[in-house]
Amino acid sequence: MKKINGTITAPKGFKAAGVKAGIKKSGKEDVAVIYSTSPAAAAGVFTLNTMAAAPVIVSRQVAELGRAAAIVVNSGCANACNGQQGLADAREMAAVAAGLLGIQAEEVFVASTGIIGVNLPMDKLAGGIKKAVAELAEAGGVKASQAILTTDTFAKSCAYEFALGGVPVRIAGIAKGSGMIHPNMATMLSFITTDAAIDASLLKQALTAAVDVSFNMVSVDGDTSTNDMVAVLANGVAGNPLISQADGNYQIFAAALRQVCTELAKLVARDGEGATKFLEITVRGAASFAEAKQAAMTVAKSPLVKTAFFGQDPNWGRIICAIGYSGAQAAPEKTAMAIGNIPIVEQGMGISYDEQALKAVMAEHDITVTVDLGAGTAEATVWSCDFSYEYVKINGEYHT
Amino acid sequence: MKKINGTITAPKGFKAAGVKAGIKKSGKEDVAVIYSTSPAAAAGVFTLNTMAAAPVIVSRQVAELGRAAAIVVNSGCANACNGQQGLADAREMAAVAAGLLGIQAEEVFVASTGIIGVNLPMDKLAGGIKKAVAELAEAGGVKASQAILTTDTFAKSCAYEFALGGVPVRIAGIAKGSGMIHPNMATMLSFITTDAAIDASLLKQALTAAVDVSFNMVSVDGDTSTNDMVAVLANGVAGNPLISQADGNYQIFAAALRQVCTELAKLVARDGEGATKFLEITVRGAASFAEAKQAAMTVAKSPLVKTAFFGQDPNWGRIICAIGYSGAQAAPEKTAMAIGNIPIVEQGMGISYDEQALKAVMAEHDITVTVDLGAGTAEATVWSCDFSYEYVKINGEYHT
Known part of the structure; x- marks a missing residue:
């Protein structure tokens, strides 16, 4: 092709x-x-x-x-x-x-x-x-x-x-x-x-x-x-x-x-309204494709996650929190998460990471987030963007 | 009491x-x-x-x-x-x-x-x-x-x-x-x-x-x-x-x-982060309390609805749209909606309304939205707030 x-x-x-x-x-x-x-x-x-x-x-x-x-x-x-x-x-x-x-x-x-x-x-x-x-x-x-x-x-x-x-x-x-x-x-x-x-x-x-x-x-x-x-x-x-x-x-x-x-x-x-970041969110280790998608989509939709990426704030607790309320089965003690290629969470706990390296990843336009739920073998990837002042501006004003 | x-x-x-x-x-x-x-x-x-x-x-x-x-x-x-x-x-x-x-x-x-x-x-x-x-x-x-x-x-x-x-x-x-x-x-x-x-x-x-x-x-x-x-x-x-x-x-x-x-x-x-409006959303005519709540909560969560209220924009299509994707059973040809005491939608269609009166309602701090799904007799009320620049600011910055 x-x-x-x-x-x-x-x-x-x-x-x-x-x-x-x-x-x-x-x-x-x-x-x-x-x-x-x-x-x-x-x-x-x-x-x-x-x-x-x-x-x-x-x-x-x-x-x-x-x-x-x-x-x-x-x-x-x-x-x-x-x-x-x-x-x-x-x-x-x-x-x-x-x-x-x-x-x-x-x-x-x-x-x-x-x-x-x-x-x-x-x-x-x-x-x-x-x-x-x-x-x-x-x-x-x-x-x-x-x-x-x-x-x-x-x-x-x-x-x-x-x-x-x-x-x-x-x-x-x-x-x-x-x-x-x-x-x-x-x-x-x-x-x-x-x-x-x-x-x-x-x-x-x-x-x-x-x-x-x-x-x-x-x-x-x-x-x-x-x-x-x-x-x-x-x-x-x-x-x-x-x-x-x-x-x-x-x-x-x-x-x-x-x-x-x-x-x-x-x-x-x-090209999401007001987007300053392109986010690719992959959830692995899910019990099913449906649950992997549900978890990834919940992260993608979370206004707290979206505003954190807008602010280039590696507030990973918001990602784990969204995973937690997504309804997808997860093993908290096995959950892992990485932003870009930097592991941030392992076995459900924050681990130490190179702050400067993470700062550099958060400053990129395209950012990947990978979560492992530790609950199975299914995987799904969703695409999203951040929430910016511009999003509020575009949608807080009349337009056609 | x-x-x-x-x-x-x-x-x-x-x-x-x-x-x-x-x-x-x-x-x-x-x-x-x-x-x-x-x-x-x-x-x-x-x-x-x-x-x-x-x-x-x-x-x-x-x-x-x-x-x-x-x-x-x-x-x-x-x-x-x-x-x-x-x-x-x-x-x-x-x-x-x-x-x-x-x-x-x-x-x-x-x-x-x-x-x-x-x-x-x-x-x-x-x-x-x-x-x-x-x-x-x-x-x-x-x-x-x-x-x-x-x-x-x-x-x-x-x-x-x-x-x-x-x-x-x-x-x-x-x-x-x-x-x-x-x-x-x-x-x-x-x-x-x-x-x-x-x-x-x-x-x-x-x-x-x-x-x-x-x-x-x-x-x-x-x-x-x-x-x-x-x-x-x-x-x-x-x-x-x-x-x-x-x-x-x-x-x-x-x-x-x-x-x-x-x-x-x-x-x-x-007192929602950055809130400039207090929204009381009531959904009536639902098939069950669960569906009434689901529909009201979907409206309450919609970033498009929230930014519209922040902008005092009576973009009622966003409310009807949220009702439509809430998953709650609704009869489109019977759906009705009012903002404050002003009927906006009847039988699933926009009706003419007093624009000045609606503008005055949208300028209030406390605003009620009432939706009738035309699909039953159950009712639920949820409380929410708008999405403002301030919300993005608060959550796009580090804070404890």
């Missing part, structure tokens, strides 16, 4: 565009269209929030159908908590794009992100979709990756090439994150394109597995949004033999999809 | 002291002793953190015994994650006090709060205990309430008088909270004294019930500490007929204990 330049239009048969429709107060790009020139197998993973937004409800139906040809996204307005009107607007969003593209509305994923409880400005949105469809191009991927952002500080994108049965295929993805990033899912949108040929049911299986170890392992602030989704289109234009069973080619494809999701998920954590 | 002036020495037969032992870097009071001149029935509720600190392990045994005559507390050092040495130190802490007071070490509750992973400075601590025992007095309750504080900005205390079988009895309590306040429990210490006569098993029952609807309903930052405990001594000096069954007098006593715990718990939330 080879990392390549390019974004969601790197796989064959995809065009994209990102335009300014006037929905965002900032006046930046706020409508994106991603289009597959051939009908594609489709799959999606959606928020588990019981207050799921209208576009999530509409897109779930597209995913159930298992095929799609386009994805339409707006930022600046979440179209959540808008009742029947919201649902009608989300359906209209799909219909407008479908009409312009000459496809069925049932084949259009829709996604929205931004403020909750405000109706979509349908005139502006329709104008934006029209403009975006007119501008669809292989060079439009970058603009599309920008149009889905909210408080993100940079566009998140990656692309890979690999071979399936000797045929070169490509896979690429974009994501937005920043606020409310937390598993299952967070105001986290990701759209993935591939020119591989694969059955929709296997595509769904591979996506679910990939999301479990990538997007669901990211926490910025513990909040999980009404609007999150990851959608993938596989149009088969590369011409590889169709993947129709969980064989070797399926494993290769699944690994590539997992790579794309993991890379995007880490970029999302890296 | 009548609120009275005074603190933990208001009930008959109690003396207390708070002294400076040099454990806290700030040089403030850091050792407290509370002493009952008559042996007392005793009960405790302790942290569920698997990394429970040494004093918690020692005090659990006292609570199991069901009787005690003293409580010794230090601030500035948590004596957590110190292995066998920590346990030996906690036992020594009880033994030193017992020796000076002429009681058994098994009758002494010990509690510590402060930094994790540092051994207790036993010389300073022993000196402090000696000094405190020498200063024990009915007037010493206020100093004791100060000596248990860490980053708290004020001492938390209350006292009540009521009658049991025609006999006037008193109950009083002190608490410390501030950082890491979250149920089950948080670096939250509370010590309650009463001159009522009650069986230890009923005292335990009343305490558990009281803590469930008071201290366990408070969230400052979602972290639950290694050191939390609530302990109560009931010395019977008031002379009421012994409460030995769950009769009417038991109900009266339990209500008084609940009142003390609730008042202290609210003071703890009010």
Whole structure:
């Protein structure tokens, strides 16, 4: 598998565009269209929030159908908590794009992100979709990756090439994150394109597995949004033999999809609102993967841990404390913990360490924390960031 | 039940002291002793953190015994994650006090709060205990309430008088909270004294019930500490007929204990680190009390909700979003929400409201949020506070 330049239009048969429709107060790009020139197998993973937004409800139906040809996204307005009107607007969003593209509305994923409880400005949105469809191009991927952002500080994108049965295929993805990033899912949108040929049911299986170890392992602030989704289109234009069973080619494809999701998920954590640190937290020695994840996520979510890293304060007691209330089984007398490569806790007790060396580790931007619970053999890694003054500032002020 | 002036020495037969032992870097009071001149029935509720600190392990045994005559507390050092040495130190802490007071070490509750992973400075601590025992007095309750504080900005205390079988009895309590306040429990210490006569098993029952609807309903930052405990001594000096069954007098006593715990718990939330707002969050229409509490606590813990209140931003979507990912059953089309007395959401949708009136509510220090899930009849109320720049500052810097 080879990392390549390019974004969601790197796989064959995809065009994209990102335009300014006037929905965002900032006046930046706020409508994106991603289009597959051939009908594609489709799959999606959606928020588990019981207050799921209208576009999530509409897109779930597209995913159930298992095929799609386009994805339409707006930022600046979440179209959540808008009742029947919201649902009608989300359906209209799909219909407008479908009409312009000459496809069925049932084949259009829709996604929205931004403020909750405000109706979509349908005139502006329709104008934006029209403009975006007119501008669809292989060079439009970058603009599309920008149009889905909210408080993100940079566009998140990656692309890979690999071979399936000797045929070169490509896979690429974009994501937005920043606020409310937390598993299952967070105001986290990701759209993935591939020119591989694969059955929709296997595509769904591979996506679910990939999301479990990538997007669901990211926490910025513990909040999980009404609007999150990851959608993938596989149009088969590369011409590889169709993947129709969980064989070797399926494993290769699944690994590539997992790579794309993991890379995007880490970029999302890296760009958490106000983040000054990127934290990789690994919990080992757990009784199960679920408990390892639970313990790592509890550390990742703890405001006390997050503020300590912001202050470059090696207050390791907060990490051990979070492990202790995570609910994961742990053997206190066997618990170990290291920050970077410096052992800090062994057998449940603080040990002496080189203070200058630890200070240097805490001053880095990327910091790893490794905990051994001494209760089993399972392991999980999650990605997170610190809590800064800037986080409070961003979220204590009105914004879209 | 009548609120009275005074603190933990208001009930008959109690003396207390708070002294400076040099454990806290700030040089403030850091050792407290509370002493009952008559042996007392005793009960405790302790942290569920698997990394429970040494004093918690020692005090659990006292609570199991069901009787005690003293409580010794230090601030500035948590004596957590110190292995066998920590346990030996906690036992020594009880033994030193017992020796000076002429009681058994098994009758002494010990509690510590402060930094994790540092051994207790036993010389300073022993000196402090000696000094405190020498200063024990009915007037010493206020100093004791100060000596248990860490980053708290004020001492938390209350006292009540009521009658049991025609006999006037008193109950009083002190608490410390501030950082890491979250149920089950948080670096939250509370010590309650009463001159009522009650069986230890009923005292335990009343305490558990009281803590469930008071201290366990408070969230400052979602972290639950290694050191939390609530302990109560009931010395019977008031002379009421012994409460030995769950009769009417038991109900009266339990209500008084609940009142003390609730008042202290609210003071703890009010004094959350860096707090500029006191939030009372009520969730109604839940399928069960557990789900109502879960939903309310999820709102209370959400950093996005907390920063919105800090910024006086009525970003109600964040509240609905938190309800949605709380895991509590909700009927989105029936969900309603109000901030103060202003309805904001009805039938799952934002409704129009008087923006000036809402702005005035958001500018208050004390703010109520009421959510109806439309899924049942159960209800729960939790108390919380906002997240401010000051919270990040306090926790991003070294402190004891």
